[in-house]
Amino acid sequence: GLFRNYGPALVDNFIETLYVLIHEKTKEKQEGSHRVAAEIVAGMIRGSKYWTIEMLDEFWKKLTTFLNEVCLNLGPETLSYWASCFKLGLEDEDPRRMYRPIEYLRSLINTHATGNTFLETSRWYLLQTITNFEWRVPSIWCSINEQAKELLDHPYKAIRERITIVLSLSLTFDVTLPNGQSTRHPDVNQFIDMIRVRLQQAIEVYEKTPLANVSGQVVEIDPEARKALNFIETVIQLHTHLFSKCLQPIKKAIIRIFPYLCEIESIVANDDFIRKNLTITRMCVAMTYLHKHFMEELIEQLEQVCSSPKWHARRAAIEFIQNMIFCNLFNARPYAQRLRQLVF
Template identity: 70%
Template sequence: IAEQCVSALCRIQKPPRIYLEKSVHDIFYHIKKPCPDEVFSCPGDRDDNLWITLNDYQPPNTQIEWEQTCFLDKCFHGYYKWPKVLKYPMNKRERYTKETMPEHVAILYNRFMDKNFVTKLIQYMMLADEKNELNFNIHRFRMFKGLFRNFGIDLMDHFMEQLDILIHEKTIEKQEGCHRVAAEIVAGMIRGSKYWTLEMLKKLWQKLIPFLNEVCTNLSPETLLCWGSCFKYGMEDLDPRRMYRLIEFICTLINNQTIVNTFLETSRWFLVLKLTNFEWRIPAIWCTINEHAKEMLDHPYKAIREYIANVLSVSLSFDVKLPNGQSTRNPDANRCIDTICERLHQAIETYRKKPLGKNSTKH
């Protein structure tokens, strides 16, 4: 109940968003793209919606460029057609400072800036998890999201210190609870940083990337689900261009060729599939995933082959052609099936010429 109360207070106290309302013509003029053809607009991949995908994104170098970027967090924007006027929040938000913070807001701020309080709070959360054996706690996630949204990077150092302690817990019975709390904090950090400045985001990801690397190389069956939830809620309803740093990190999981443990192999693909939050707006990533997955179809371990089949089906699920529409950027399902059929035919021919012996090892 206390966590829900803090979450509600943060929501009440959050600084207001600044909304912009612009015509589509103005937006396309600003991004230096030709204005969409309203008459011949068709659903799916078009030249006029490439700019809201990750394929066409160049991260800004200055804070002004970052603030002026038109981020559209819902995936339906631009897929079917463009409205005449777009209303969207400016990529900037007022933040509380020590000098301008109202007294009722400072109560929460001062509490969470107290290192001893944060330490005791996290210890309490771990104990509560041991008693209730909860899954990823959405109320805690919302609380941390609200705290990092309202107070920015000021809270980061205390929490990063606690995160390091949580993932290095040696007592086996406590590890699951520790990782669950850590995952809730990290998800809150990621979502709460939505309107942070470029400088703040740079500092955040300089610390989060090494941390996540360590987490992903030491996953266990008990901790995998909570980190999957962390990625899911951390990226939910966000423009993939905002999340390019996290997406780049996930791409390193795709390209990791050093994993030999079957569980870790399936785990990294489990985390990679959390990218489904971004749907059709990361086509190049889906093509990369599809190519890697096809190469692993003949993996010697059955558990991995079965999981790769799921990965392939997800990567092909965005190859959708609606009436009068087109799909040109995501992996082509027909071409993929043809490739698999060809490989299957080659495997059958090889088997006919040289059948497996009775003593051959089967996985």
């Protein structure tokens, strides 16, 4: 209310106080100080929505400098407060009036790698608050998607996990509407087809090059094989997130990538955690209601997998068929004979 009613008159006074709060040295007070600062900033952002352009330019020049300082001083205890700051500051607002905070959040992932895993994951975490605007910021989602998809083989697992969540959110709004297809948001089919090509390359690299070379007492990890395995693991997580977050997760490209989700079973066979995630991601497809045109294409892919020379892939496909039939009993009935031949 203060900033809405009195404009930027109080900004300078509060900015000085905010710097004091985020640089609190007393350990017991740091968390509370960040919480107070985050609530003040949220009030500033919400209160500034009716300011003039000149007032906003001046305000965001000061606030951007402050927020950059905040991002350098984030900790596990204070991150949630700043995420809530942006969430509450942007909640139920018109994105056209909030383009400055939106652009600031998007810019967080433009910074060069700092080597600090927590700070990098924190930036991706803060970026998630753009979901407040859902489908109303398609250009932002496209920009995020373009940048994030190049980082799927990032060396740090925590960062890859956060990237997969943001990527799945960027693909959430590619839906078929009653009056046609949404075309302004990132296209799931194009994205998954691109992933499929890269996944095939990663499989070839990993199968060609051993992950570890033992020479005497020294174990050397091959960087290309490690990168390929990182990508494979990330694709598994991304596929699962798509089904948990997307409004219409089943697309033709999801069916086309399915054989590769069976093929990598042999690669992750010795890693219980990844293997469990891979099983879950295949079950996401099996448990989804499959329309006739998807069912036909999926069975063709299953026939291809079941003729594969890889035993792990064939076993994964057979297990998948059993669950798919259970969840799509009536849809699968016209294909009973073909499915029986695959299983028996």
